[in-house]
Amino acid sequence: MKCENFLQFIDAYVDSEFDDLESDELEMHLSACPSCREKVDNQTNWKRNLKECLSEESVPTDLRASILSQIMRSDESALDIHPEKVIPFQKKGFPKSAIVAFSFAAVALLSFYTIPKIVTVAPASSDTQPVIEQAIDWHRGNFPIEVTGPESQRVESWFGDKVAFPIHLPAFEDANLLGGRLANLKERRAAYVTYDLNGKRLSLMLFNGEGLLVPANNIKHIEGRDIAMVQRDGYTVALVQNGGVTYAITSDISEKDMIKVVSSFSAKK
Amino acid sequence: MKAQMNMEEIARLELERAFLREAVPHMDALYATALRLTKNKGNAEDLVQEAMLKAFRYFGKYQQGTNCKAWLFKIMTNTFINNYRKAKKRKEVSIDEDSKPLEERAVAVERDPMQEKFGDQDTMFFKLFGDEVKKALEEVPVDFRIVVLLADLQDFAYKEIAEIVDVPIGTVMSRLYRGRKILQTKLTSYAEEQGYIDPKVEDSSNQPTSLDAYRTRRMQG
Ligand SMILES: [Zn+2]
Numbered sequence: 057m058k059c060e061n062f063l064q065f066i067d068a069y070v071d072s073e074f075d076d077l078e079s080d081e082l083e084m085h086l087s088a089c090p091s092c093r094e095k096v097d098n099q100t101n102w103k104r105n106l107k108e109c110l111s112e113e114s115v116p117t118d119l120r121a122s123i124l125s126q127i128m129r130s131d132e133s134a135l136d137i138h139p140e141k142v143i144p145f146q147k148k149g150f151p152k153s154a155i156v157a158f159s160f161a162a163v164a165l166l167s168f169y170t171i172p173k174i175v176t177v178a179p180a181s182s183d184t185q186p187v188i189e190q191a192i193d194w195h196r197g198n199f200p201i202e203v204t205g206p207e208s209q210r211v212e213s214w215f216g217d218k219v220a221f222p223i224h225l226p227a228f229e230d231a232n233l234l235g236g237r238l239a240n241l242k243e244r245r246a247a248y249v250t251y252d253l254n255g256k257r258l259s260l261m262l263f264n265g266e267g268l269l270v271p272a273n274n275i276k277h278i279e280g281r282d283i284a285m286v287q288r289d290g291y292t293v294a295l296v297q298n299g300g301v302t303y304a305i306t307s308d309i310s311e312k313d314m315i316k317v318v319s320s321f322s323a324k325k
Numbered sequence: 326m327k328a329q330m331n332m333e334e335i336a337r338l339e340l341e342r343a344f345l346r347e348a349v350p351h352m353d354a355l356y357a358t359a360l361r362l363t364k365n366k367g368n369a370e371d372l373v374q375e376a377m378l379k380a381f382r383y384f385g386k387y388q389q390g391t392n393c394k395a396w397l398f399k400i401m402t403n404t405f406i407n408n409y410r411k412a413k414k415r416k417e418v419s420i421d422e423d424s425k426p427l428e429e430r431a432v433a434v435e436r437d438p439m440q441e442k443f444g445d446q447d448t449m450f451f452k453l454f455g456d457e458v459k460k461a462l463e464e465v466p467v468d469f470r471i472v473v474l475l476a477d478l479q480d481f482a483y484k485e486i487a488e489i490v491d492v493p494i495g496t497v498m499s500r501l502y503r504g505r506k507i508l509q510t511k512l513t514s515y516a517e518e519q520g521y522i523d524p525k526v527e528d529s530s531n532q533p534t535s536l537d538a539y540r541t542r543r544m545q546g
Contacts, residue, residue, distance in 0.1 A: 065539045081543055103477050105451040109458050110478045114353040119370045123377045128341055200350050
């Protein structure tokens, strides 16, 4: 192969269009021709430099929140999104309509922290199982985060106008806050945050637990606090009520370790 | 309060989660590309938002597990081209030169800027003049700019680009070649102005040849 033949294919070669078998002839020429080798190196560097130069920017946080909130609207009107109805982002600000206001009439209160008596044994088909399943799903999915830790204040304020309940992140012992994102548990908007706990991932979801039931036989009484503890698919999920907000904590740790984690749970009031 | 969700609500939530898992992680890539397509932060934000919401709307039809990134870029590229053509009305003729054979389109390049050496400091050049690089890229005509962005920023294969832009692979290759040349010529003259490289003249322009030509050649030994 001559240089002029090689150079006809240099773009495709640098762009990795040929598989190993196909590029053997090209590589044979390259190993014997410093001039073409240099051209390949220049072109590869160019490509790499251009990519680095252009990929610095990521989606602004408020744009991301605006898009996600329009996608994750669960009310009927949002079931059919028409492009012409899209709120122009440039008009600035977070579209008010995108903030879902929850209005659930309470059937029974999941408030075993303050009123443990109301906790009811729920039949298998009740609302409790999906909450557990979805908490595990979100944990397992390890979805990209939208706001990064480790400062809990930064993460808390990011959620500020995105959820309809106050966000107070607990300080778990030995856990490092990685970040958070919007999520949903059943039809409810939830705040999802994730921690690193000595190399294990720990997920915490905060949501309005009004009306949700919890199986009474799974309730543990730990340090004056009632905690619902469920094990499923190798994961342990703990549900705690604090200040009117429900916390679902999920990780693939043992129930014993989960109890330790939850005991160190000290959310601000 | 609804004690149970109906099927429609469940289906929608399933869709939401699949979308979060498959599509949302590509949002940064869309945005980085949109910035250079629209040349303006506000327009880039609008474009990404419009593309993402369209994608969500059609997500039920998208086959999950297939090439989601390419699918998203196709939606964004179509949206951009449509908006662009609408905005431009007929002020600017499309630069689409598909109908002309490759040879006719070959510009007289006095030298091959691709091989212009910025010395050992070419990486430094990109670091120092990042804004100039972006500006120069934005001056590349849109049809060429798109393929450069898809190939060099997003690492799409020619075949994927062909599907995204909806042109034959040969056209992708020639547009890519032209687009890179235009960009490099601009940067080379900028680097010269800045005294970053010495002006010199050489001619080693090589037009790309089709992949099949290589494969055929190879088969014949
Ligand atoms: Zn050679």
